[in-house]
Amino acid sequence: MSPLQNLISWKIGGEQGQGIESSGDLFATVCNRLGYYVYGYREFSSRIKGGHSNYKIRVGTEPVASTSDDLHVLVAIDQETIDRNHHELVPGGFVIADSAIGAKLPEGHRARLLEVPMTDIAAEVGNTRVKNVVALGVTAYLFGLPVEPFVDLLAKTYGRHGEEVVRQNEAALQRGYAYALEHVLETPWKLAPSDGKPKLVMMGNEAVALGALAAGCRVMSAYPITPASEIMEWLQRHFPRFGGVVLQCEDEISAITTAIGAGAAGARAMTATAGPGLSLMQEAIGLAHAAEIPVVIVDCQRGGPSTGMPTKHEQSDVMAALFGTHGDSPRIALAPSSAQEAFYDTVLAFNLADRYQCPVFVMMDLSLSLNKQTVEELDLSKVTIDRGLIADEEMLAASKDEGFRRYKVTESGISPRSLPGQPYGQFLATGVEHNEFGKVSEDPKNRVAMMDKRLRKVKGLKLDGLRYQGPAELQELDVLLVGFGSSAGPIAAARKALEEAGLACGHAHVRVLAPFPAEELAALMKRARMTLVVENNATGQLAKLIKLHVGDVVRAEAAALGGKPLSDPLVRMESLLKYDGRPFLPREIVSKVQEVMFHATQAG
Amino acid sequence: MSPLQNLISWKIGGEQGQGIESSGDLFATVCNRLGYYVYGYREFSSRIKGGHSNYKIRVGTEPVASTSDDLHVLVAIDQETIDRNHHELVPGGFVIADSAIGAKLPEGHRARLLEVPMTDIAAEVGNTRVKNVVALGVTAYLFGLPVEPFVDLLAKTYGRHGEEVVRQNEAALQRGYAYALEHVLETPWKLAPSDGKPKLVMMGNEAVALGALAAGCRVMSAYPITPASEIMEWLQRHFPRFGGVVLQCEDEISAITTAIGAGAAGARAMTATAGPGLSLMQEAIGLAHAAEIPVVIVDCQRGGPSTGMPTKHEQSDVMAALFGTHGDSPRIALAPSSAQEAFYDTVLAFNLADRYQCPVFVMMDLSLSLNKQTVEELDLSKVTIDRGLIADEEMLAASKDEGFRRYKVTESGISPRSLPGQPYGQFLATGVEHNEFGKVSEDPKNRVAMMDKRLRKVKGLKLDGLRYQGPAELQELDVLLVGFGSSAGPIAAARKALEEAGLACGHAHVRVLAPFPAEELAALMKRARMTLVVENNATGQLAKLIKLHVGDVVRAEAAALGGKPLSDPLVRMESLLKYDGRPFLPREIVSKVQEVMFHATQAG
């Protein structure tokens, strides 16, 4: 018998439009239902049909949060899939190929080629489209999975196409399983039993959409763009039941200003976009800051600049989100690192937008937006709706004669707002500088008071902005890894590997890009012999934030000590940048750490 | 006899639409023709008629580059002008007021009120609109200026309205002069003789427009916005003679993409805007970077965020210009500090855009854009046109079979470009990631090569990015003042004052915001006991750049020394921020330095 596996890796590849995505989803869902943790990773191009596409699913008995470059089973719909992906196969790995394609493995390759008459079987069961399902049957055998959950899922998925289609799918599955049973002597990697806890599997965009709905968002305006469109699509599907409205706008400027209008009128409103849309929204973002209007902006980062690489992963909109609109305005920007966090962070974003009366960014990245992954049960009781300060009748009645001071200068910078429809709450909301009543004012003193008020709002804000894993308090670290967004998975895996290799390795994940968790990170960096900032962009955008904010902390301390910093942790900071369109693999991070440490030893 | 003056200050105030601007321009032009240096400063609101407006002209025998809050003569068209401006008057200063308004100076004020029957005189000469000219006549007397240049200028200015109007203006002037002669015993502040050199007087926007024309710009596309519109207006007036075209577009997105199109086709093209327009252009700016298309973007900064304070001075678009478009792209951004520099920098911007094949920013600010100031003779021989690398026939013919490698990966990152119309030069220019031929490519290796190529272009670029004034090399500085843009004037004046007060004071003016002159500034900052960054915004945008770039220099040095920075000049850096819509006054800078130095002494 084969040894029990805790983590296996499966991939299907072929041309776009050949059902790659749905087959992967089926496999992931079944594994999820069996209680395993899954992490999907899809490679695709900016075209509709044709061009190589593949979908990798890692399945584990414990949480999986990154892709990797080892592979147990590769389902190849065409030869190109083999050519492009064979190098990932572990020795003894399987290639499941349609016999019809005359598949070839490179000379001397240590994987096993299993040619399955997928086309023939599909023809025999009477539906050429079930080819991939045959491969799923083979897959089930290879990993020692039961067939029933596949059957159930196929029935559910294709139920609306009629019984015949369901039967064809089931037959294809069974035939595949049987074929494998016959041709492969024993199950090579049987998955160890799962923890059996019920789980969800979703992509980050779905988590955002669900979070928005749960948070009370009922107006969503957007313009389609990869990789954000799923948010709009999901809400269009579910809003009707809850009285919400999705407006597919004529462009992103309309999308953000529609959301701002809805926010000004008191609804919870959001938009979702990617880099090009974010750039177009810059002017209106300033309006929401100036007029203090709540709105949630989800930015699903992809390869930039310009149209860039629309279907490729990147994390390069940080500077644009934090500094892209002209003039001075404070920022709140969350950066969830998993679908699970994306759900809760979206809820938080709506609460922060209402509380601080300003735009709040949820910074996603393509991997996080689109990769299907396991999410542990979501807890509705943790979803609270905090509307922030809204003037009540009494307050408004009191202002009857004088008018309502919508922009009252307060200590916190936050002023209670009135909503259209509330008697005596009328005011002017404007992007022009204004006085407490909202009236346009060019008075220099008023200007300073208003600017300070707005900046003050966010100054005191403390969020749980950094997540740390690694050796406990005070212990010195050989290396501190810092990242944000979906690289949490690969960094965590790298940290483990480095720790296994004997290093004291910490991982600080920045979950709030603004206001930046500077003190927390500074404290960790000081403990570390070196810090490695790991991010998917070419100019070190996170590193820039660290230089600014951790720098401020360090310099303030130095100033307090009379100007002589003893040892600046920023001097010991290096960057690992990846911007080829792909997320990090754990081993890339490990290598970089080894390389830097080696250099350090050499130098020291 | 009154002592000879080297610097006098004059202001006219009234309601918008009452000829404030033209009167000020007349006075400035006459002084300029007399060989004096002038600096104008206009305060106005975002409305067409009504609302207080004023225009101050400082006139000196040496260059003047800032406004100030001392005033010798105030021409008051209404009482509000006195109420708002009397505090600036030096003891013994004059208020010239129309007797018709029944002007009142505050109790005990030490200025002199000269009530002049301006309205009556105007009526007598037969034109109610020449009221202000009467005041100019009084002015001429008070400063001991000859009347003839005023007469000449009035004749030229009003010539097209007919002889009668010219005569009325001249009469008003003479009557004003005569009135003063009669009522003021002696000329209180006679201006010392000028150096007699011929000079120009223009606002920064005119300098930009003239520079663009001289640099060969023949396509200008823009959308009207304060304080940038004058650039478009000036070019509309002069282009017809040179075969150029101004397109007033439907919005700023059209403006920038039109300019990009023209740039791609090989013309020298530019757009000019202010913050809101800059924000709208962000997406297209990324396109120009990605497709490597030359274009010049003039941003005339004004009060932000959003519509903000459209007619007020600010310097708060720095971060938006440098980091506002999504994704990673290199930047070139010049920041002239005077009209003179604006002329030459605009020329330089076109050369850099062509040489580096990318957008180049000219960062103006409202004071610089709109304040009329003396410019010493402009030297056409210093205007060169460098088109950068353009493929020649031979090169293109050689690529005939393979196709033209428009984006050839070169060591400098710059690749020769072909222009539409050149045989064998066809290629695809796209904002999508592409290969050497310009064809869309999602290949990870190609991506990295292309991104690196683009970033490399600007890495090696060294410009004369810092202008320093102060104690010479190696001498320790008590304080280093750092600024950019039009604050050069007030900072220089403050430096002088501080030096007179016995401090070793340096002034480093950042003339290139990107690539940042980090090493030069680091060297100066290290010499200084403290650095004060002086800028017109609320969040210290220039200070952020210094923290990033000078920080990098300091950290690299520290790393080279084994990680222990001896003394980080950034720790000794403070900010002076002003964001009330007004430019700095020299004394504000002086006070801040004194305050900080005092604290330092207390602490130390």
Add this chain to the structure above:
Amino acid sequence: MPLKLADYKTNEKSWWCPGCGDFGVLAALQRALFNLEIKPHDVAIVAGIGCSGKIGNYINCYNLHVVHGRALPTATGIKLANRSLTVIAAGGDGDGYAIGMGHFLHTVRRNPDITYIVMDNHVYGLTKGQISPTSDLGFSTKASPQKNIERPVKPLQLALAAGATFVAQGFSSDVKQLTRLIEEGIKHKGFALINAISPCVTFNRVNTYDFYRENLVNLDEMPGYDPTDRSLAIRTVIEHNELVTGLIFKSDEPSFEAQVPGFREEPIVSGDWRLSEEEFEELVAQFR
């Protein structure tokens, strides 16, 4: 307490030039709201940037003064969030027909229940008199020294071509007619365009009060004119080169809000947004 006309006014001093056409539009809008007895706090006015965009400053309602050209999408957002508000969008010809052109026509075809008043002076007032999209051919000013060579935008024809359900044109001198048109626009359950000719006395020396007094034709008084006949409307505005006033076209079609699936009569702002455990579980189930 019955509402007074004064309840719709603020005590702010106007920033407009004496004689500006926008005064008439302001008066008509205030009067229309008063006549319809809509409570000031139930009105949201969204204005763009321009001299015209300042109209909200002088009306005592909820006012949102947005960025240049974006009044309509913002107004749409307000309407979606709170259906029970009377939503007025307002701005200039530059705001609405230059930078705002896309939003204008898309809002027309969307047909949300918004009344859009464009103060059309054929010039950019606030930026000191550049050519605007409705400027006549050959028009020039100090700020736009070259003569206009672009065909003027025809807002009425464009709105009709985009499927508008309510198109009217008023003249700021005829406050009475303009008031009535605005009233009808507000009562119309869908998008109502009211192009209000509103002369700029400072920068436009061509399209003056006198010019319009001589050239405008009042369709409301034209015998046989039927404002429910779209092709007649198109023909008529073309024939008169858009120099008409009155109700040009109107058709009763469902508004955008009326057609959104599952959309409720109760405004979104006043709903209870919390999900029940059951609802949440049903949503989550699809991810199992």
Add this chain to the structure above:
Amino acid sequence: MPLKLADYKTNEKSWWCPGCGDFGVLAALQRALFNLEIKPHDVAIVAGIGCSGKIGNYINCYNLHVVHGRALPTATGIKLANRSLTVIAAGGDGDGYAIGMGHFLHTVRRNPDITYIVMDNHVYGLTKGQISPTSDLGFSTKASPQKNIERPVKPLQLALAAGATFVAQGFSSDVKQLTRLIEEGIKHKGFALINAISPCVTFNRVNTYDFYRENLVNLDEMPGYDPTDRSLAIRTVIEHNELVTGLIFKSDEPSFEAQVPGFREEPIVSGDWRLSEEEFEELVAQFR
């Protein structure tokens, strides 16, 4: 050496789905350029983002693939910089009529000598099938599960209302007619709109080849149709709900470039831009 049709082709493999209407449009454009004997290097094609926007990849000319919706202003810039180029703008219905709507109508009224080909498939292809501005009422897809409730944009009517000087519509199946229309558009000295119906076989199951074959009326073959009569054109496209092909309208009016004061026949790119000392001094004199 005489030009061959192949000279207008690149060797790149197409990224379109088999059967996509854009193939027909590509073929027609290549053929039109070939028929007119315009040298490939004298053609600039500016394309937007979308499946349609990839058209430039397959034509061996100077190609500029811009950001979504901005093909027209970019094309205008190219034309201004170099009048001697043949400038073609191209893109999808989303690119041109959603995000690009403002530029579309402003370019129409500006009338630069550009030929604009819109591959209209009534859907957003590249983003996987959302509703587009020309989608029919009631249309829905997997990506846009709610039925369309916005009146479709009528590009032909809008162009006519905006004062277009050349309006045509072709069908990608009829490459012959489309080729001819493109040729005429290119020859037209002004802005030419060619709306090319170009079915999306992957995401649009409603506006299919069959649908159009059954419903399109060919104006080129309609007896008595006079494409120089603007009001007839308007009436006809309304009557047939825009389901027509052929040359719809054409009028000879000066192009934008022809009217810019002082603009020269010689392209800007080839001019000598240096100022003489005298010219410079004259300019500078105004500042004295």
